[in-house]
Amino acid sequence: MRIVIVMVSLAVLGAAGYASWYGIGTVSRDTGASSVRAGSVGAAGVRRVRVK
């Protein structure tokens, strides 16, 4: 049981460290080679759509 707990917590720590170092989740969805801007509701209710 101890070894399982140790391995799981090391895996969590390693994954969190990797994700933190490489900034996982920092890249905006509307960037990148395959990104497609699907639109959003802008300020004051202005809806605009741009497609790359």
Next chain:
Amino acid sequence: MTGAVRSIDCTNCGAGLKVLGGGRVTTQVCGYCGAALDANEDYRVLEVFAGMQRPASPFRLGMTGRIQGIEFTIVGTIGKIERYDGRTWSWVDHQLYSPTHGYAWLTVEDGHTLLTRKIRDWPVGPFLTSRMVERAEARPSRGWRRQTFQYYSTSSWKIDFVEGEFTWRPTRGARGVTVSLMCNSGTPQMLAYADNGSEREVEVTRYFPQAAEAFGAEPPMSEGIHALQPYEPKSSSAFYRRWFGGVLAASVVGAVGLSTVGVATTTLWDGPVREMPEALVFEVGDTSRPAVIRLRHNIRNEWSAFGVTLTGPDGTLLAETFRDISYYTGSDWSEGSRSTALGFQPQIAGPHQIALELDEASTPSVADSALRVMVRDGQSRPLWLWMAAGLFGLAFLWSASTKLRHKAARWSGSDWTEEDD
């Protein structure tokens, strides 16, 4: 009389019954027919308890065992039940006898074994009754042998099984009330003020897990944590506490390190929107991690929308999108934010170009307000390590609180409630 007789035949059914108790035995109940026999009057039948169902217990009449070096024999068995609010509790009391040390009780409750003895040196204060408990404004307590016992629970029990020899006359269906108090420090003990309607006794009970081994019985399967069960730290508890403390510290150090140590932020523009160049150029050196462009627009009760075009060193279009900034505030409220960001993954190191165009705004004067454009490559995200730290922190608290949780579990069976609850 009983001192000379070692076995008798039940005067009701004729079954052979061993006589195990001492000279103070007054009643013997036949385990075959349920007849209560008067041990002081030629075992005449007093009454018959028909159809009794023997409660589960690994202990039987006649078993002998040593308790603190003294040999005791199980001479009687009483099954008790308590019903309250739709719930039923049941336990088994075995009367023990030692020719040199008298009588005691071995109790089996939820698979836990307990040892009870009457005490002669009663605690200071009046005999604690259930009525006194009901009227008490604070949790009642009593001092005994330099220990303080606090009220735990009141049990209104009924006898539903009886077998063997007793120094009193137990009857099936007889009721009694026991008010229990438990000490809060040292070895867990319980003081019990027992009242069966005709007799009042004060008893002390302690946890006795060695009972099965002492009497050569099959150890019962215990359920949950008993109120009298002492805390015994498992060897793994200290390990887990240290381990989770270590990984928690590693997570926090990593998160703080990533938050404080990093690549400097470069300001590309800081001035009115109207005067901003068509394109801003910045250098990206680290392509292994994302870069983030931040816009901070100094507006108040306005909104603005910027078209954003981002290209790489080789002219590749990395993003063509827009960002809204909206910030409204009153005397005691605010809504929205003056900042927004665009994170992207650089493919090639070198000069990148961002073009910002004020597409729309709430008023034309927004173009005169200050806009700051900043960029930072090699972007990390400590949030993941903070989340891991939270997870490890919970695990650390869990492993570090085993003693506290054990104590809480012991007291969870108390029926005392404060007035404010």
